[in-house]
Amino acid sequence: MTTDATRNTQYAAPQTFAQKALARAAGLDSVAVGQVVDARPDVVLSHDNTADIRRTWLEFGQERVTIPEKLAITLDHAVPAPTTKHAQNHAEIRAFVKEQGIRNAWDVGRGICHQVLSEEAIVLPGQLILGADSHTPHFGWMGAFGAGIGRTEVATLWATGELWLRVPESMRIVLDGELPPGVTSKDFALRIIGDLGADGGLYASVEFSGSGIEALSLESRMVLPNMMAEFGVKTAYIAPDEKVFEYLAQRRARRDKGQEIGKLTPDPISNLKSQISDHALFPDADAAYIAEYHYNAAKLEPYVACPHSVDKLATLSAVAGTQVQQAFIGTCTNGRLEDIAAAVEVIRGKQVAAGTRLLVIPASREVLQDALRLGYIAALVDAGAHIGTPGCGPCMGNHMGVPAPGEVTISSANRNFQGRMGTRDAEVYLASPAVVAASAIAGKIAGPQAILD
């Protein structure tokens, strides 16, 4: 896939993905690792923090945002509003969106920012997205450069359209072979962080590759760059392929024409597809990496991250039997259709254990609609689960499933810091959706095998 078209001059040294993406965003032919560039992002993301960003931006004395077409705003972190203060916060954001004529804005219930921007094909391969959200590396699933920044930096981008970024070192993580049944990309992510530590990828750009990565569904790919935020990275990348271009072209066409996915004439789609793939960036084969790690997919197994750190890795069998009062399936990491399907497969016809609550929050309205259509939601509710509004739910402790002190939650989220779910004296274990579902049925940490009759 790599062509010389992405090599800029005959003098340029081989470049990593991060170098190419930041060179393009800074309007330069090539950049060196460690160089600081003034980058102009293609998309600037913010969410419930937009009102606070606006207060900072007002200090610059501007009346109009200079890049309204680049802003993407979702209400997702505390939705529907749990308190009057949160409602007021949302109201301020709606007023700002209207006043500035922000086209790419989604109100309560549409879903979590990273999922919505993916479904709406707002970000495209080879682009730079900067977001006031630490999981912005998420967009590496499609080969975009995503990085988290602070609120004041987003305000700066609204005012000037550019921000300084240092070109990071890159590391490679290669997955060879296919994951065994019951082992997911979530398990792979937990294993990497467990092996190398929560700072194992500090500041770096992580490039994933290998046959095991290519074999993953798009939904499973999304888990990896998303989870790399817990590895300390600046960004993460998976080379985009046909599946990615097809997904994005369909969705771009739907958004532009208001048509249903799959019902478009092939022509504009193939057009769009080639436009999107032409813009994709691939690292040069001989680019320099600070580290390279190889994993054999066949040797991986289901894992759990134990309280209160994502790098406290245990095998599922080592922690099986730990009592849980709450099980949560959702978030930008594992709240998609594939995740809900995996949970339903485990749960169908069974009942959530007495003394345990199962909460399912689809990552977006689209996921919820698909899950309804396929009967997944009915199966979950029959089993005793309760369903929440698409959004972040209790992931960061705002509401909708905050644990009591002393309680244990098993969650499909990406982060289990002390107090993360809103309660300091509660414990959070992280696992794949199937393990979370099985644990809800068992009332204690368990794998799908353990609850087979």
Next chain:
Amino acid sequence: MPTTGHAWKYGDNINTDVLFPGKFTYTAQGRAEIASHALEDLDPTFVKRVQPGDVIVGGRNFGCGSSREQAASCLVYNGVGAVIAESFGRIFYRNAINFGLLVITCPEAAQAIQPGDEVTVDLARHRITTASGEFAFPPFSASVGQILQAGGLVEYVKERLRT
């Protein structure tokens, strides 16, 4: 101007949730309210006892986790003069600089400094002076230096927009 204060020492992977709880991130406004939640889930005595100029010392990956800026601003609003650590989470690092908070990567000093030690940080000379000795740290890059000099990113951008 060197800044001097006493050290508050914490461990590795001090994350943004324990520096400033997520549940307040969309509702807390203004210096006083943001300051009042600092380190709430890590060290409930901190807000009552911290003195202007005090220095926080962390291990590896200080400030990992969320992009929430209050994890840095709550320290500034409590008068913290500097944070010294073995390494920093990258968004926290940016946020701190953007609020004019000195964040210094210096593994030797971070390991040597004991809780309560008097610590002086001299930005101009790139030196940390403590009871256990003097430590040098590398100068900041030009872009970071400009932001710190302006007193934070808001002031820096204001200056740029004026010219």
